[in-house]
Amino acid sequence: MPVWLDNFLWTxxxxxxALGINGLLALSMYVVLAVxxxxxxxxxxxxxxxxxxxxxxxKLDLPxxxxxxxxxxxxxxxxxxxxxxxxxxxxVYLAIATIGLGEVLRAVYLNVDWLGGxxxxxxxxxxxxxWMIYGLLGAxxxxxxxxxxxxxxxxxxxxxxxxxxxxxxxxxxxxxRLGALLASAVLAGxxxxxxxxxxxxxxxxxxxxxxxxxILSFALLGGIATPLAPVLGAFILTLLPELLRGFSDLxxxxxxxxIVLAVLFLPEGLFPLRMRRRAA
Amino acid sequence: MLAQQxxxxxxxxxxxxxxxxxxxxxxxVLRVINLTYGFYFSAGAFVALFLTRDFGFxxxxxxxxxxxxxxxxxVVLDWLxxxxxxxxxxxxxxxLMVTLGGVLALYAASTAILGPxxxxxxxxxxxxxxxxxxxxxxxxxxxxxxxxxxVLVGALVWLLHGTRLGLAIRxxxxxxxxxxxxxxxxxxxxxxxxxxxxxxAGAGGVLIGLNFNAIHPYMGETMMLRxxxxxxxxxxxxxxxxxxxxxxxxxxEVLTAGYVDSGLKEAVAFAILVAxxxxxxxxxxxxxxxxxx
Numbered sequence: 001m002p003v004w005l006d007n008f009l010w011t012x013x014x015x016x017x018a019l020g021i022n023g024l025l026a027l028s029m030y031v032v033l034a035v036x037x038x039x040x041x042x043x044x045x046x047x048x049x050x051x052x053x054x055x056x057x058x059k060l061d062l063p064x065x066x067x068x069x070x071x072x073x074x075x076x077x078x079x080x081x082x083x084x085x086x087x088x089x090x091x092v093y094l095a096i097a098t099i100g101l102g103e104v105l106r107a108v109y110l111n112v113d114w115l116g117g118x119x120x121x122x123x124x125x126x127x128x129x130x131w132m133i134y135g136l137l138g139a140x141x142x143x144x145x146x147x148x149x150x151x152x153x154x155x156x157x158x159x160x161x162x163x164x165x166x167x168x169x170x171x172x173x174x175x176x177r178l179g180a181l182l183a184s185a186v187l188a189g190x191x192x193x194x195x196x197x198x199x200x201x202x203x204x205x206x207x208x209x210x211x212x213x214x215i216l217s218f219a220l221l222g223g224i225a226t227p228l229a230p231v232l233g234a235f236i237l238t239l240l241p242e243l244l245r246g247f248s249d250l251x252x253x254x255x256x257x258x259i260v261l262a263v264l265f266l267p268e269g270l271f272p273l274r275m276r277r278r279a280a
Numbered sequence: 281m282l283a284q285q286x287x288x289x290x291x292x293x294x295x296x297x298x299x300x301x302x303x304x305x306x307x308x309v310l311r312v313i314n315l316t317y318g319f320y321f322s323a324g325a326f327v328a329l330f331l332t333r334d335f336g337f338x339x340x341x342x343x344x345x346x347x348x349x350x351x352x353x354x355v356v357l358d359w360l361x362x363x364x365x366x367x368x369x370x371x372x373x374x375x376l377m378v379t380l381g382g383v384l385a386l387y388a389a390s391t392a393i394l395g396p397x398x399x400x401x402x403x404x405x406x407x408x409x410x411x412x413x414x415x416x417x418x419x420x421x422x423x424x425x426x427x428x429x430x431v432l433v434g435a436l437v438w439l440l441h442g443t444r445l446g447l448a449i450r451x452x453x454x455x456x457x458x459x460x461x462x463x464x465x466x467x468x469x470x471x472x473x474x475x476x477x478x479x480x481a482g483a484g485g486v487l488i489g490l491n492f493n494a495i496h497p498y499m500g501e502t503m504m505l506r507x508x509x510x511x512x513x514x515x516x517x518x519x520x521x522x523x524x525x526x527x528x529x530x531x532x533e534v535l536t537a538g539y540v541d542s543g544l545k546e547a548v549a550f551a552i553l554v555a556x557x558x559x560x561x562x563x564x565x566x567x568x569x570x571x572x573x
Binding site for chain 2: 088096104111112213250251253258259262264
C-alpha cells in the first residue's frame, strides 16, 4: 500500500469504514426493494449482527474470520420468523412487522443485563479492516449485479412490477421474496458485525427507528436501477453531514425530507441507468 | 392482587385501544399505513403540556383542545404528503414510505426545537393519590382514560353508523371510486377521517402522558409498536377488533410486568404479533377474505 494512501486511511479511518458499512446496508435495502417489498428491519438485522458478533468476540474470544459468518445467523432466523408469514400477504404487513422488530429489540437490549443494558457493550477489539469492508462491499455488488442480470434478476423485477403477472408466468412469489429478505438479512448482519468491530462500542439506540429510516433514504436517493445506485446514495448521504458540520441536529430532518421528495418527485432515484441484459 | 392487576391492565388497555382506533380507521378508509400517526400522539401530549403549564388551562379544557390540535395537524400532513399520491393511485408502499420519511423529519425537528428530555405535567393538574373503589386502588388519571375512551368510542360509533357522513365514510372504505361516482366528495372525507384519527391519537397522547407523567418527542414512536400489535391482532381496519385487542394488550402488558419481567413486556407483545401473523393474518376476529398480494 503506498504511504499516502496509508496516511489517508489512518486519518479518515472512521469515515472510510462508515462509508463501506453504509454501502453494505444500502445494498441490503436494495435487495428487498428489488422484489417490491419494504423491510424496515435493516437496522434491526444490523443490530442483531452487531450484538451477536460482539458477544462472540467478548465472551468466547473467537477469531473474527469465524465471528463474521456466524453473526449472520441471528438476523437470518429473525428474517425467517417474520418474513415467512408476511411475504404471502400484502406488502404493508412486512413493513409493520419489521418496524416493530426494531422497537422490540431496542427494548430488549435496554432491559437485559447480559446484553449490557443502557450502557451497551464496550471494549470490542477493532478487528474490522479496510480491505474486509470494501472486499465484502465489492463482492456484494458483483454478486448482486450478476444475479440482477440472470434469470433470477428478471424474476425479481417481474415480481416487483406486477406480482400477479409474475405468478401467472410460474414464478414462486413467496420464495423469490423470502430469498431476497434473507439475502438482505445476511448483508445487514455482516454490516453490523463490521460496524461493531470498527467502533469498539455498541449501544441499544444505534439500531432503532432513526437508522432504519436513514438506510431507506440511502436506497431511495440512489434508486434501485442497479446495485451501484443505492451504494452511491449511501456515500452521498454519509459524506454530506461531514461537509455540512454545524447542521448535525438537522441531519435526520434532511434524511426524512429526502425520502418524501424522492417518493413524490423522483421515484427512479438519482441514478436511473438500467442494467444491460441480453435478450431472452 | 390479580384483580388489581386486571383492573390496571384494562384501564391501560383502554388508552391503547383509543390510540389504535384512529390508526386502524385511517387504514380502513384511506388504505394507508400512516406512520405519521405516532407523531400526533406526541403532539397532543405536548399541546396539553403547554396549555396546562404555560397558560393555566385545566385538564378538562386542555384535553379536547390538544386532541383537536393534533387532528388539525393530521389534516395538514395528509394533504401535504398523501393527497397527491392518492389522486395518482400510487401503490400502498409508496404512501407508507412518504409517511415514514415525513415522520422522521417531524420527530427530528421537534427534538431539535424542544429538546429530548422528559417533561412532566404541572403537579396538581389531576388528583395524584390513588383512592379505593370496591376494594381496588385506582387513580384519577386511570378513570379519566376510561371515561374519555368510552365517550370517544361512543362518538365514533355514532358518527360511523348513525349519520349520513358516516355512511359516506363507510362507502369510501368499501370502494373509493364508486363512492366518488355517487357524489361523495372523497377529498373532504379523507380530511375528515384524518381529523378524527388525529384527534384520537392526540387524546391518547394526553391520557397516556397523564398516566405515566412522562412526555417527550419520541413517545409516539414507542407507542406505535402497541398500535401495530393492536391493529394486527384485531385485524387491519377492524374497529371492533382494535377495541378488544387494545384492552387485551393492556392486560397482557400489566401481567407480564407483574409476574415475569417489566423489561420483557414489549417482547411479549411482539411475540403475540408474530404468532398472529403466522396463524391468523387477517386478525383474531377477521374473516379470512384477505387481499392477497
